[in-house]
Structure formats: C-alpha cells, structure tokens
Amino acid sequence: MTSAQKNAPLAARPEADPVAGNGYRPGSDFPVRDRFFEIRFESIGGLGAHAAGQILAGAAVLRLGLNGAHFSSYGSEKKGSVVRSFVRLGLPEKPIRTSSPVESPDAVVIFHGALLRLPTSLAGLRAGGTLIYNAPPGPPPPELARLPKDARVIRVDALGIAIEEKSRPNAVLLGTLTAAYPFLKPKVILAALAEEFAGKHADAVASNERAYLRGGSEYEILEGVGRGETDLPIVRPGPVWGYETAPAGGVIPRPGNSAWNDLSASRTGVIPVFHPEACIHCALCDMVCADLCLVWRPEADGAGVRMEGIDYRYCKGCMRCIESCPTGALTREPETPGLADRLRVPLFPDLLP
C-alpha cells in the first residue's frame, strides 16, 4: 500500500462544529481546488504568531474538517527575534506531503510594522492575495507599492486594540484574517481561541474575544496601494559566505561584527528616553543594560565621563535602565514613528553613524 493510501481521506467529523453553520460541508467553500491555501505570519517572538497559527490550523482541521499543517520557523527559544509561522490548508481529501516553509502565500499577516522593511516579509505573495499589517492609522508605508495591484491590503491597529482590551495582537489579527476569508468561519475560530485560554486564564477569554471581534470589524482596506503586475518574487536569502569564500572551520575572524546587526524590531511599543539635564552620570544604568547600547564619552578635560544617550539600533526596550536610574533621567515613553531615529546617539559614529 502506498503512503497516498495511508493518508486516505479522513471522514470529516460528523459533528463538524455547529457554529460553522447548518449544512456545512467541509471544503465546500474552500477558495482553491487544486492546491493548498497558504498563510504566513511574520512576527517577533513574544507577539503570539506561533499560537495564532496553531489555533487557526487546529480549528481548520478539527472543527472545519479541512486538512492542515502548522509550524514555525524558530528553533532556539528567544524572545524578540523574527518568527515566521506557516499555515497550510487543503481540502479534506488532499494529503499534505510537503514540510517546507510557505513561499507563495495567499495571505501574509505582519505582526509588527518594522517587519515591512524586510524583503522577506512580503516575499512570494500571490497576485490576488491579501496583506494584513499591524499599524496605527496612517498612510501605507512606501514599501507596499511593490505589492501586486490586485492584492488586498488591510491595516489594523492590532497593538492599540490589544492594549485597550488587555489582549495580544494575535487575537486581533486572527479576527481580521478570518473576516477577510469567510471560509475560515470567524465564529469557529473564535470558539477555538476561547477554548485555548479557557483552562488557563478565564479572564483572558473575554478580553481575547473582544480583541478578536474588534479585529474583525475595525480594519481598514487600503485601495490603490500595490503597483505590481504579478506575484511578488520568492526570496530565499542565501548565505553571506559560501564554501569558496568562508574561512575554513566556521571561524569568524571579524571581532564584534554583531555591531552591524539592527535589533530595533525587537522593541514592542516603548523605548527609554534619556534626559541629559537630570543625569548625574553615575553609570548604574550601564551596569544593568542588557543590550550594551548606552553611549558614554570622556569629558573634554579627561577628568570625568558623560552619558550622551542611547543607540536604539541595539536597544530591545527592556527598560532595566529606567528601573536603575536614581534621578529620573531615563523615562519610559511610547515609541512613536521616527522617535528612535531622532533621538539615537550612535555608539560607533565612525563605523555606524
């Protein structure tokens, strides 16, 4: 017997979730017939993209009777690094045999506005597909002009709504996504979301539900954003060094070149702001800064040192510096667009101005 037979169609659960509607037949309104419907969540560790993908795909399989798979890109468990979460859905009888990441998504959901800048975030989006991104009201960023012109572009203030509802952006974005694709049965996904938290945090259920419902209604469809004619190209970032160019043995003879990394996308809405007039230059903050991003210079006379500011290129927004400051010279502020760029003091002005 072949594996195709092994993965023979599973009987759709006869008790397919009642909220899906009377007479629901798994796959009857599935938007594509001869391939998978694929979704990619682009996120930062800690925003809940992995959980969102898992809830969505799990509900699609267990409640909507579809076939589905879910996985995420990360391996080592770090908060604040880029995470991609993949959902692959198919008709009930279609076996899933590929394990590789989603490269040509029907829908891309961006959990953090800073990710729009990365070329990989939008890569491969199909013409006629959907981009949902998390941002407060405002014009679409110029990067989105690359999108296919018939792609739907949807903006939702997922972070703002999540903060107001004491939820997380993932609940809001799931609400927007299912509103954009009715075959995903918004009520069914909401029920799955509620069940996910029911056992753990009873009060989280209500706030997630509000966040989800607001995500499904308070979005904005942006017209005329994309100018492209076709699917966005697939991006497969290759290695910087290859076998002919890399030093043997995997060594990195370039000390401290992590300084060229940009960790700005790790912040989630707040930054420390430095007020030089209140600073006594005691360096307590320097002793606890986890990102080594505070900038100090010797006084002109060589007798003392001064804190000059923060290099936000590296700051992940942990706020430990604020906690340590005895004079209030560091304060916690919302990160409005452009604020970090305006206030940034470069740590290596000659190399990375």
Place this chain on the structure above:
Amino acid sequence: MKTLSESAPTTNAPDRSIPEASAARIAQKVDFRSGNEAAALAARDIGYHLMGFFPITPSTEVAENLSRMAANGEHEIVMIPGDGEHGAAGICYGAALGGGRVLNVTSSQGLLYAIEQFPVQSGTRAPMVLNLATRAISGPLDIRGDHSDLYFALNTGWIILMARDPQAVYDLNFAAIRIGEHPEVRLPVIVAYDGFFTSHQKRRIQVFDDPAAVAAFVGKPNPPITALDPKKPVTFGPYMNDPDLINNKMQLHLAMEAARRVIPDVLGELSRLTGRSYPVLDAYRMEDAETAVVLMNTAAETAKEMADTLRGEGCAVGVLSPNVLRPFPGAAIREALRGVRAITIGDRADSYGADGGNLSLEVRAALQLDPENHTRVVTRIYGLGGRDFYLHDARHFFEEAIEAAADPEGVASFAYYGAEPGEPGREPPPGLPPLTTEEVSRGMAKVTPDPATGRLRVELEPLWKMSTIPPRVAPGHGACPGCGIFPVLHQVFSVLEGDIVVLFQTGCAMVVTTGYPTTAHRITYIHNLFQNGAATLSGLVEMYHERVRRGELPGSDEMTFVMVSGDGGMDIGMGPALGTAHRNHRLIILEYDNQGYMNTGAQLSYATPLGHRTSTSEIGARFQGKRFHHKDTAQIFASCHIPYVFTAAEGYPEDLMRKAAKAQWYARNEGLVYGKVLSFCPLNWRTADDGAESVLQAAIDCCFFPLYEVEKGKTVITYDPDLLGRRRPVADWLKQMGKTRHLLTPANAAYLESIEKETERRWRRLRAMHDSPEL
C-alpha cells in the same frame, strides 16, 4: 540471496501470539499533532514504566508534553531528568534491566554523547524505545534537522524504524514495543523522525480511542530474565574476550535476522488495526518506474508530490523510502529496483571520504548482490543542517536520475546539492577594531594580598569610571530583552585586566552572541559543547604556558582564561569541570545561574529550586513543580579545595566586580576559580523584562542565594541580610515570579515550608563556616 519475502509488506501470517480479539479495527479519533506530541501521546498510551531523558532540541518537547500530562495525572511514567544524555542512557539501561518498559528521547549531540551505552544495551539484549528527532551534529553547532546523528546509530545493534510524519511517529512507537520485546528479538529500538520538519510540524493524525485495544496490542512485557528477581540471580555484563565475544555478536546478528521476520508481522497486525500500512520499504509508483529517487522521511514525502506531477508530464518515476533502516531492507530494494534504469539517492548526511552517505553506500551494496542489476546510482548530499527540501529540489533529483538513465556518464555519481560557493565581494560586516591591551587595562580594581589575613584586598574605582572601557562584548547580540547574562559579562569584564580568551559552553550566551556569520565577541572566543568546556579550556591553558615556556609566545603579556557556562552546563559538564578543578588549572569558571535550561525552552536544571515551575517540572493536579532541592554547586567546588570560590548576583555590581578582580588574581597566580552568579531571566522566570532589581534583591535578602566567597578555604559572607536587618521571608522572593507564585497557595504550604527550611539550613551552615576558620 534472500528472497523478497523477508521484506514484503505482509498482510497474511498474523502473529499468533496475539489474541484474535485485538485484530478488530481499533476506534480512532482525529487529532492535530506534531511529531513530538505524537510521540508523547504514544508514550502515554503505551504506559511506559520509566523515562530517562535530557533536554536537547528538537526532541525536548516529548518530555515537556509528558511532564505536563504527568503533572495532571494523565499517566504514571516515572520521569527522570538525567545529568546529561550519557546519564540518561544509563538510567534507561538500568531501568530496562529491571524488566519494565523504558523510553528515551534525544537528538544530535545527545545521541552521540549517549552512544557509548547503545552497544552495551543491544549486546546485553535489553529492549527499550528511543525516539530520535534527527538533527545535525556539531560542530559548528546547528540545531536543525538532518540525518548525521542517525547515521552514527547504524552500527549500534539497535533496530531503527523511520517515521516520515507525525502519524508514523505515533503508529511506529506502538510497533517498536512489540518488535523490540519479541522473544526472538530482544533488542532496543529507535524511532527516527525528522527534527523540526516532523518534530515541530502539526498535522492531522488519527489517535487511538480504545485503551483496551491498545493494551491488548502492546501486551505486557515478558522479559526472560531481569535484574530484580532474587530467586533467579543473574550476572549481566560479564568480562568476555575471545573466543566468546564473536558468538555474542553472532547472537545479535541473529536477533536482527529474527527482526526481519517479526517486523512485517507486527506492522501487518498494526495495519489491520489502524488501516495504515508501513511496508519495510515504501515504494511509491514504482511498478513501472524507469527512474526513481531514494530518500528518507520528510524528503521522500515531498518527492512523492513531485512524482505525481512528473507522472502527469509523462515521466515514469517513483520514490523509494525505507520505513525500516535496521535491519536494512536490501532484498526489497533489489526487487524494487529491478529494471529501474537510474536512481538519485539523497543522503541527508555524508560519510566523508566514502563517496556517499550511508544510505547510498548500503543501497549500492544491496544492488551489488544482484548480478542482473544495471541501475545507475547517483548520490546527492543534500539538506544538511536543516536546509529545506522543496518540491523544486525533488524535481532536480528526478531530472538527474532521468539524465543519468539517458547518459550514464553524463551525471556525476557523487556531489553535494545545495552548497553555495559564495559570491566574490559578498562579505559579512568587517568587525570592530581589535581591542588593545591598554584600552581594557585601566586599573579599575586594585588587588593586593593582605599578609595579615592571608586574603586579597580589592579597591574598586567608582562605577562611572568604568563606563568608558570598551566592552569586550559588542552590542547587536540576539538575547531576549532584559537578559541578565550581559550585565554579568559587562560587570566582570569591566574589572578584568589584559588579554582574555573566553570559552563559552553551549547555552543562551553562546547562541545569542555568535549567530553566523556575526559574532559579538571582540576577544578570542571558543565554543565547545557543554559537557566538555572546562576540559577544553584546561588544555588551552596548558598549551599557553608550555608555549610561553618554550619561548614561542611572549610571557610578558599574561593572558587570562575564562570559561562561561549556564547552570545547565554545570550539570552535564560537571564531571570535566570537577576534573579541571582537581587539576587546579589557572582559569576561571564563571557560571551564570538563571535556574534552568533556558536555551532550550526552560527545562529544569539541578540548580532549579524546589517547586519552581519549568517545562519539565510542570504544575497540575498531581505535581507542583520541581521535586528536589537545588544543587549547591559553589559548595561542590569549595570541596575541591581550589584557591577561590565565590557567589554573586548581577544586582550587586560592586560585590561581583570585587570578586571578579580576585578571581583574575587567583587564576593568574594560584589556580582554578569558580564563580556562580545569579542571572535574571525574565522570559522564563515569568516576570516583567525590567523586574531584575527587585527579584534579585529578594533572592539575596531571603538568604536563598547568599553572597559569599571561599578564599583559600576560608568562608566569608560578603552580604549578610541578618546583620543588616534586611532578612525577608522566602515568600517575598517567590511571589515576584510567575514560575513560583503557585507555591504561595495554601495547598502548597508544605513546599514553601520545605524551601524555607532548606534555605535556613544551608544559610546557618554557611554562617558557621563564616564564623569558624577551621570550617
């Protein structure tokens, strides 16, 4: 030559030892599970007696899932966290000799560290099941999936089943029990599935919904002898030389041959229960195939998808993939490839210098036994280190086979596929200018021996002066927001003088500072696996001194050697670290203690305190976190009578820096230093990112984490909350962390009391040592 029947997918000849009733189709239900979850569910349903394990990505989730279920009383498997994979394998071996059912899970280096035990276990015929979530082996360290670990297991005498998707992981775990325990086999079994591709990918699967039928299928273990039967005393593991050993191995060979007969029976029976078939060799669209690819696990499934496409384009192609790798299905391969003109074999690991990975070598060897066979074989090494295998990659493999069929000389018989030469001019960032010795030697701590006390005195410059010393760690690392490791390193490096070489053991600090091709280290840095960092650095130190002695290196600019490890590394690496201490090499071992294996997702370490919640000491109706007290690593090192031992916390920079300065003096002048530094981990302590100051202060003030030093045998408490009137109850500390809040509920009063008592006992003991120079 053996006939095909040895490996045919038998649907007749049921195992007569199984009662008729179990042959009924089993009740099943649809679920949505990853490979790791499927392995855990199967373990629960099998009801193993015992599991020995040590966390390693990507297999750790099996233990995590089982820990969660255990906390809620969903199974009764005794779960023993080993001190490393070698220890875990020993735990499993001992348990298996006891006659019950035993489970282990591992990956990559975990398999390699344990592997010494594997032939012991097969040679002494103690069945158990090991789930292997396959992963690339070091070095350099790569956490993603390939088959380089699996290939090392081929010669261990273990049966190896290949699980291509989460459903197969679930199903084959049940088969593994029956195969390994069969009276004619009695061998341990590996169930191997692709790390991440299968271990972490959720798929629709069917799980059993009929505990009685499961119990009937797996039956009861029936070992002919055990180490727990005093009425039948038996010697396991005698001293056996020639002429006997070859006979023992002949028996092992015969057991493998018996497995050839038993496996199709068991898989056939399972197929009748489940409706899912696992022939020893999965042959997809091979009936009339002219060319084919041979692959294992997930890549084979991808290739099937492409085979369908190519069939639609008129190409007669098929896919072969073994469901059983040991015993190797050579006869089935010969049969399937009879008449096939060319094949591409994809090896997800190389046997360097052998012109093929092990799958290629074994398929080629199998074909050689058929004088009629003329199949052209093309080998491609692919997918190393977790490199994805897309549909277009599968197409490429088929096209190479088709090309080789047309022109046998036209295609290289061996090549790497997917390796990239690199582009001229494409380079990683250049790096910062090397630090000069002068820049980092600024006299921030003046250390002088005090003849009166026999101890060192340290005068520390004010903190603000240190802020312009260029850090030896550059920014741009990928640690979590608020991570305590970097304040620890920054504080220590602020006072260390001169040139330093660091060795980081595997752990968070290593992973987040060296993501290729960038490094945060501005000084020379070495990683070695955490079971062996101290030994490695001791070798380097001695090489340094020997080369100085021979005049090959300048002796004037004395270098300092520092090993940095997490508390996890001081579990698995304890043996070599103690060896290094006993030899008293001139180096510093600096442990950042964040109370768990945080790099792999917060599993318990031996340093995790009692009752603390981790992903392998979960809380639920039955269990309330970790079930034994924390290891007192500082006292263990003090017992080695090394010159200097200290504890510190990142919340007390001046205290830590004074001790770091002393550490350097002792490492330069007398020998080994060990320092343990309490290091904040907001993610896994479940606090706010900026919660360090308060939670660290409470840990110190409640005397859970006393700050002290043992200098040439004399214990001195450097911060005494009792004397300062700052002593607080342990609960003041525990209430600040999400991982411990459950300990403050009335139901857990006994836990809290036990932590308080143990904290007080250790504190008083320390006070006594502080008060008495003889202690």
